[in-house]
Amino acid sequence: MDPLELLRQAAAGRAAAGLSRRLTARGPDHDGLVDLASNDYLGLCGDERLAAGASEAIRKWGTGSTGSRLVTGTTTLHAELESQLAEFTDAPAALVFSSGYLANLTVITALAAGLGTPGGAGPLKGRGGVLVVSDAGNHASLIDACRLARTQGGAGVRVAVTPHRDAGAVRRALASREEGAAIVVSDAVFSVDGALAPAGELHAAAREHGALLVLDEAHAFGVIGPGGRGVAAAAQIAAEPDVIRTVTLSKAAAGQGGAVLAAPEVITALVDTGRGFIFDTGLAPPSVGAALAALQVIVTEPGLGARALANTARLAGLAAGLGLRAKPTGAAVLAIVIGEAGQAVRAQQICAGHGVRAGCFRPPSVPAGQACLRLTGRADMTEGDFAVAARALAAVREHSVG
Numbered sequence: 414m415d416p417l418e419l420l421r422q423a424a425a426g427r428a429a430a431g432l433s434r435r436l437t438a439r440g441p442d443h444d445g446l447v448d449l450a451s452n453d454y455l456g457l458c459g460d461e462r463l464a465a466g467a468s469e470a471i472r473k474w475g476t477g478s479t480g481s482r483l484v485t486g487t488t489t490l491h492a493e494l495e496s497q498l499a500e501f502t503d504a505p506a507a508l509v510f511s512s513g514y515l516a517n518l519t520v521i522t523a524l525a526a527g528l529g530t531p532g533g534a535g536p537l538k539g540r541g542g543v544l545v546v547s548d549a550g551n552h553a554s555l556i557d558a559c560r561l562a563r564t565q566g567g568a569g570v571r572v573a574v575t576p577h578r579d580a581g582a583v584r585r586a587l588a589s590r591e592e593g594a595a596i597v598v599s600d601a602v603f604s605v606d607g608a609l610a611p612a613g614e615l616h617a618a619a620r621e622h623g624a625l626l627v628l629d630e631a632h633a634f635g636v637i638g639p640g641g642r643g644v645a646a647a648a649q650i651a652a653e654p655d656v657i658r659t660v661t662l663s664k665a666a667a668g669q670g671g672a673v674l675a676a677p678e679v680i681t682a683l684v685d686t687g688r689g690f691i692f693d694t695g696l697a698p699p700s701v702g703a704a705l706a707a708l709q710v711i712v713t714e715p716g717l718g719a720r721a722l723a724n725t726a727r728l729a730g731l732a733a734g735l736g737l738r739a740k741p742t743g744a745a746v747l748a749i750v751i752g753e754a755g756q757a758v759r760a761q762q763i764c765a766g767h768g769v770r771a772g773c774f775r776p777p778s779v780p781a782g783q784a785c786l787r788l789t790g791r792a793d794m795t796e797g798d799f800a801v802a803a804r805a806l807a808a809v810r811e812h813s814v815g
């Protein structure tokens with residue numbers, strides 16, 4: 414059969430199951446809507462200082478990094494960003510990637526490969542194999558990383574998925590393992606519902622069982638913890654050598670790119686063996702320049718993250734006051750549970766009709782019957798934004814959605 418016909422049939426099947434996706438191009442002003450859907454938590458996307466950082470970098474370095482990080486794609490600007498990221502996050506070292514997705518994919522696969530050789534100490538001494546313990550609510554990039562690690566490692570890599578935010582289950586998985594090495598993997602802030610990981614307990618479990626802890630701080634960096642230093646910093650485990658963090662530069666830092674924050678041994682493993690590092694063109698200079706400028710803003714205005722959190726809590730209060738099922742979390746992400754997928758899409762449309770761009774999550778991203786509106790709070794929200802948001806949420810309630 415015509416291969417394109419096969420694709421058309423598959424697309425029709427998805428459409429019938431309500432699983433089609435649609436790209437909607439927006440204008441620079443969010444089409445006049447109040448943006449409660451983006452990850453621009455600190456409101457820095459249109460900031461002149463970031464634009465200046467990006468354009469200065471273009472003027473000096475050009476538009477592209479011109480090659481893989483190991484050939485021509487590491488400029489002194491990249492080195493500067495890595496040193497400043499490490500300093501800000503209290504990390505032993507940092508390595509920049511072209512996206513957060515790639516940072517996650519690369520660090521898990523490289524660690525699984527590197528830890529697979531027999532060695533170590535204690536009762537599991539001399540045993541090979543790696544157990545990767547992954548939270549059921551982890552982001553797709555971590556799920557894909559686990560899958561790839563298992564594919565590459567064959568029988569030597571086992572992945573155990575533990576219930577959402579259940580440090581006890583993680584401890585039990587580690588305690589009963591046969592493998593010599595283990596890695597615990599968790600979002601620091603879960604991207605769908607904004608829930609925080611029990612980072613301190615996860616670290617204690619990992620430490621007790623000789624495992625490494627990988628925390629994805631994508632939604633925490635710049636927002637949560639002291640001065641926006643993240644969940645690990647709030648749990649006072651940031652500088653621990655067995656804690657590895659990943660961040661994205663595309664959310665609070667309002668640009669593009671990602672980074673791994675870790676001990677030098679981990680960074681060496683990534684540079685020597687990380688395929689997503691070695692075989693990818695280095696982050697483009699304007700993104701590096703914008704990230705340096707964003708970091709400067711985050712350092713000099715340490716209250717921005719707290720403001721984003723306070724505004725999210727205010728949105729949660731508004732929603733709860735209207736009788737909607739809002740789940741406040743301590744992050745800048747707010748899930749309002751609507752129920753059925755169709756109702757959640759309807760609620761999203763009602764929001765748009767009342768001037769608010771809201772996100773919407775449906776199964777399989779959330780369990781059946783738990784489809785939700787996903788709102789994000791930004792540091793730069795105005796009283797006018799809150800007034801529009803209040804009217805939109807009231808309309809959602811009025812239409813008996815939620």
Ligand SMILES: Cc1ncc(COP(=O)(O)O)c(C=O)c1O
Nearest residue numbers: 512513514552554604631661663
């Ligand atoms: C938790 C989490 N990790 C990683 C990523 C990937 O980061 P990036 O967009 O920089 O590839 C995202 C979303 O984009 C995310 O929500």
